[in-house]
Amino acid sequence: MKRMVAVLISIMICMPLFSRSRKGPLTVLAADGTTLAVLSSSEDAAAHPAADYLEEVLAEAASVLAQKNKWDQARAAEALMTNAYTVKTAYSREVSEALAAALSEERISAGAAVTDLEGGVLAVLSVGDRNYALLPTSPYSAIKPLTVYGPAMEAGRICWSSLYEDAPVKQVKDGSGIPRPWPYNANQFYTLRKMDMADALKRSLNTIAVRVAMDYGIMNSLTFLRDRFGVQPEYEWRKVNEQGEEEILANVALGYLYEGFSPLRMAGFYQCFAARGVYTVPAAIREIFAADGSTVYQRRPQTIQTFSPETACVMNHLLREVTSPDGTGAKAALPDIPTAGKTGTGDRGAWFVGVTPAYSCAIWHGAESATNHAPEIFARAVGAFPASEKTEFPEEKTVMRIPYCPESGGRYSNGCGKMKEGYFTADPGPCTVHGA
Ligand SMILES: [Zn+2]
Secondary structure, rough: OHHHHHHHHHHHHHHHHHHOHHHHHHHEOOOOOOOOEEEEEHHHHHOOHHHHHHHHHHHHHHHHHHHHHHOOOOHHHHHHHHHHEEEOOOHHHHHHHHHHHHHHHHOOEEEEEEEEEOOEEEEEEEEEEOOOOHHHHHOOHHHHHHHHHHHHHHOOOOOOOOOOEEOOOOOOEEOOEEEEEEOOOOOOOOOOOOEEEEEEEEEEEHHHHHHHHHHHHHHHHHHHHHHHHOOOEEEEEEHHHHHOOHHHHHHHHHOOOOOOOOOHHHHHHHHHHHHOEEEEEEEEEEEOOOOOOEEEEEEEEEEEEEEOOHHHHHHHHHHHHHHHOOOOOHHOOOOOOOEEEEEEEEEEEEEEEEEEEOOEEEEEEEEOOOOOOOHHHHHHHHHHHHOOOOOOOOOHHHOOEEEEEEOOEEOOOOOOOOEEEEEEEEOOOEOOOOOO
């Protein structure tokens, strides 16, 4: 009898092992299938060497579980740490190590994120007292390709050789009530000349970004962000509805967004410039398994054809101009890997967000340094990422390289003086300054 009881008790003790609610810590796997972390609490995650990446994993996993089981976030977070789940991620050790090495050379607060071109989050890394890689902040000029140039080109409002004047748009009273020309250019002066889109982007001229944005329409920019990137900056939407487009010109055209976007978001957005216009919502998690090995969740990538392949191709060539020797992102260039991207610099930090044929990478650093070091951090990191089979950006058959006259933006002819070359989806038409 005693033995029977003992057997019964031991069966009862063992039972939870076989039930669906088996208890145990969370196992996080890297992309190569090796164990990245075993976690019993959020404190474990915070103390882990890959803490910045794990923060994103835990947030994604908790919201998957909450949605699937109709739990609130707190219950999902609790279950995540105690129900012996296994989470398979896109984490890349090689990319994370290269990024860490590139950031360690600067003594500066920083946040950086890398995705592949299918939205897989390969690395998330921060230096300093916060996880800046996941913290929204103003993107400054790094927003221009997403809210101004890309959308205006997609709508057919501009092409490579479109000319806009590098001159202030209006007078705005400063703190002492004195009218000042607006917007400022970063170099503090205006050429008062007409510039094409290649020059405007590679010199990051605020005057021209504002003029193109006004032509395209600020409300259209916000709508583009909503429909093509799935984001709705709350402050800007409220303000545009209450006070009109003019009030959020700097926010939308120059990236002074009230809340802004995190480096991970920015890396996600820029993917489309190297992926034939397709934006894939970034995700660290690929699969979640229950304790019994059954699949709880499998990622189905959410994609949007944000730009046509042709627009993405022309934009990619424009963004490559930024990393040319006289571009603001010259230091992001690498000898054997094509790079395309955009700088952003303001009073709260500095950016470079860019793509290669295999990666999208956003680097942000704090304003402790007045100079923007993000392009060289980008080059150091990307140059050390694992080599990919993809060594060239996608080209489109319908995108043509055409010589044009920089005085008119029209097709170059013998009567024209200077000649430039650009990428076009349609013939820019004859030069109107020098005749046929
Ligand atoms: Zn001409």
